[in-house]
Structure formats: structure tokens, C-alpha cells
Amino acid sequence: MARIHTRRRGSSGSDKPVADDPPEWSDVDADAIETRVVELADQGHDPSQIGMKLRDEGVKGTPIPNVKLATGKKLTQILEENDASGEIPEDLYNLLERAVRLREHMDENPQDHQNKRALQNTESKIRRLADYYRGDQLDEEFSYTHDAARELVSD
Template sequence: MARMHSRRRGSSGSDRPTATEPPEWSEVDEAAIEERVVELAEAGHDPSVIGLKLRDEGVQGVPVPDVKLATGKKVTEILEEHGASDDLPEDLRNLMERAVGLREHMERNPGDAQNKRALQNTESKIRRLVDYYRGDELDESFTYEYDEAKELLE
């Protein structure tokens, strides 16, 4: 399938192995995993980074290959239970940060046509994601505006 904003094809990747239970070598207590997830979230890490840290560093020296297999819950579900979740979904926040950076660049460099196009594409992706999340994770009245995005990210 082609990428969203270019004529190139997407890169193919390998599929995750279909496992129904965690491996024997990674037997870590569910409570310890949840505690570590909350600790990493309070340190300011995003859910994707938390998953990488648990995979690489582990809990008490034992790596956790898949949080959902080990605990039965996703990282974001654990964060919601403990009240450590973010007000915006991670992918939407990252796109908003990129759009704010591009807008600031455009204010300094008004003749930069490539970044103007990149800003248009990024804001298009943001609007599409807002439509997807509206009602579930965002308010019904939420719309993307540059000024509001800048305030939300501060």
C-alpha cells in the first residue's frame, strides 16, 4: 500500500509471533510490571517508550517481551487504571508537536515551500486523527487549531 503523502510504497515489516502466554524465562509478577509502568510514566515517558524500556531493561533485571501477554492489559490501560494517562493520545501529540515546530519554522522562513507542504500534510493527518479519536478519547467539540495545540503542548 502506498504511503499517505507520497508516491512511494510502504516498507514491509515482519509480523509479531502469535503467542498466547509469556515465555517461561520471563516470569515477572504482574504487580511489579504495573508498578514499573507507572514509575516510567511519572518519569515522563510515552507508552511506546515504556514498552521499549520494559523489553530492554526489564523489571528487576528480567526483560518483559510483551506487557499485554504478561499482565493481560495494554500499557495505556495500566496507565488509565492508575490515573497516569495523558490527556491526548501519543500519536496525536507527536503530530501536534511536529506541526507546532513546522509552523514556528515557517514564521522564521516564509519562503520555504517544502516545509509549507510538510505543514499542510501534517495538519491533514492531525485532522484525520482528531476525527478518529473524537468522542472516545477527545471531546465531541475538539477541533485542531494551532493556538490551542500550542497551549496543550506546554
């Protein structure tokens, strides 16, 4: 499959091994995992950071390779059930941060055409992703503007 904004082909990455059960060596209780997930979210970690911390540090010293296999729920689902999820999805938030950084750079360096193109591509991705999330995880009236993005990122 090709990439959206380049002529190059996509790179094939490694896939997760197919597994239906958690590994035998990871015998942590599902409630302990959910408690740790909510605890990490309260500390201000994003869902991707929480997954890496559980993989590396684990719960009570036992690493958790896959939250969904161990608990039967996705990490974001656990956060939503405990009202610990963010107001906007993580992937959209990361794109908004990047757009704000690029816009600030463009204000200082107006002749930087390469970054102007990167800003256009990023804003295009934001609009497509906002269309995807609108009504479900975003307000129906949400529309991308630089000022709105700067306010969301600065909070």
C-alpha cells in the same frame, strides 16, 4: 498498501512472532509489571518509551518482551486504570509537536515550500486523527488550531 501523502508504496516491516504465552525465561509477576509501568509514567515517560524501557531494562533485571502477554492488558489500559494516562493520545501529541515546530520554521522561512507542504500534510493527519478520537478520548468540541496546539505542547 500505498502511503497517504506520497506516490511510493509502503515498506513491509517485520511482524511480531505469534505467541499466546509469555516466554518461560520472563517470570515476573503481573502486579510488579503494572507497578513499574505506573512508576515510569509518573516519571514522565510516554507509553512507547515505557514499552522500550520494559523491554531493555525490565523489572528487577528481567526484561519484559511483551506487556500484554505478561499481564493480559495493554500498556495503555494499565495506564488508564491507574489514572496515569495523558490528556491526549500519544500519536496525536507527537503530530501536534511536529506541526508547532513546522509552523515556527515557516514563520522564519516563508519561502520554504517543501516544509509548507509537510505542514499541510501534518495538519491533515491531525484533523483525521482528531476525528477518530473525538468523543472517546478527546472532547467533542476539540478542533485543531495552531494556537491550541501550541498551548497543548507547551504544557
